[in-house]
Amino acid sequence: MxxxxxxxxxxxxxxxxxxxxxxxxxxxxxxxxxxxxxxxxxxxxxxxxxxxxxxxxxxxxxxxxxxxxxxxxxxxxxxASAVRTRLYPGLPETLETLRAAGHALGICTNKPEAPARDILDAFDLTRFFPVIIGGDTLAVKKPDPAPLEAAYAALPAGPRIYVGDSETDAETARRAGVPFLLFTEGYRKSPVEALPHRARFDDYAGFPALLAGAA
Structure with a gap:
C-alpha cells in the first residue's frame, strides 16, 4: 500500500x-x-x-x-479559518476509500500546524491523517523537501506519492524524488503543462483509480 x-x-x-x-x-x-x-x-x-x-x-x-x-x-x-472554507467535492468519500484500502495518509502544508489542525478538526478529517506537518513544524518550509520527507518518515513504508495543486508542491515533490499528482482545481499560477507531474485530476471521485496507475 x-x-x-x-x-x-x-x-x-x-x-x-x-x-x-x-x-x-x-x-x-x-x-x-x-x-x-x-x-x-x-x-x-x-x-x-x-x-x-x-x-x-x-x-x-x-x-x-x-x-x-x-x-x-x-x-x-x-x-476564523473555517467560516467560508469548503472541502472539494467527493473528498471525504475518497479518503474513506483510501483508508479502507490500507493506504497511509499524511499532510504536508505550508500553513502553520495549529490552524491546519483546526481546519481538519472542523471538517472531521483529522482522523484520516496520523501525520500532519505544517509550515512551522520544522525550521524550513516547502519547496525544501525536508517537511515532505519528515511526513514520509512518520508513515509506514510503501510507495510514496505526493498530491498538491501548485508550483511549490510540484517543486517539493521533484526535490524529494517522489511522484507528484496534480489537482488542477486549486491555486496554481502556471499552466498545467508547466508543472512536472505523474498524473493530474480535477475530481476526487476518480482519484483512487488514478492512484492505481500512478503509484
Whole structure:
C-alpha cells in the first residue's frame, strides 16, 4: 500500500475565501486597501509570512510592517479559518476509500500546524491523517523537501506519492524524488503543462483509480 501525503490549501480545501477575508481585515486595520479574491489567491502558496510579504509589496508598503502584520494575520485567520472554507467535492468519500484500502495518509502544508489542525478538526478529517506537518513544524518550509520527507518518515513504508495543486508542491515533490499528482482545481499560477507531474485530476471521485496507475 502507498504512503500518500497531501497538501492542504487548494488541494483538500478551498480556503481562499477565509484567507481573503482575514488578509483584508489586517490590511485595512493597518490603513491599507482591500484586495479582490483573485489577487489574494495569487499570493497563496508559500505560507503566511510570504502571503503578507506579497500583500505589502503589492501596495508599496514598507517591509518594516511585516512582522507585526504577519502576527496579526495569524491571529485573525486562526480565529476564523473555517467560516467560508469548503472541502472539494467527493473528498471525504475518497479518503474513506483510501483508508479502507490500507493506504497511509499524511499532510504536508505550508500553513502553520495549529490552524491546519483546526481546519481538519472542523471538517472531521483529522482522523484520516496520523501525520500532519505544517509550515512551522520544522525550521524550513516547502519547496525544501525536508517537511515532505519528515511526513514520509512518520508513515509506514510503501510507495510514496505526493498530491498538491501548485508550483511549490510540484517543486517539493521533484526535490524529494517522489511522484507528484496534480489537482488542477486549486491555486496554481502556471499552466498545467508547466508543472512536472505523474498524473493530474480535477475530481476526487476518480482519484483512487488514478492512484492505481500512478503509484
Amino acid at each position: 502507498a504512503a500518500i501525503v497531501f497538501d492542504l490549501d487548494g488541494t483538500l480545501i478551498d480556503s481562499a475565501p477565509d484567507i481573503h477575508a482575514a488578509l483584508n481585515q489586517v490590511m485595512t486595520e493597518a490603513g491599507g486597501s482591500p484586495f479582490d479574491l483573485a489577487t489574494v489567491i495569487s499570493f497563496i502558496g508559500g505560507g503566511v509570512p510570504l502571503l503578507v510579504e506579497r500583500a505589502l509589496q503589492a501596495q508599496g508598503r514598507p517591509m518594516a510592517e511585516h512582522a507585526t502584520l504577519t502576527a496579526r494575520m495569524l491571529q485573525v485567520y486562526g480565529a
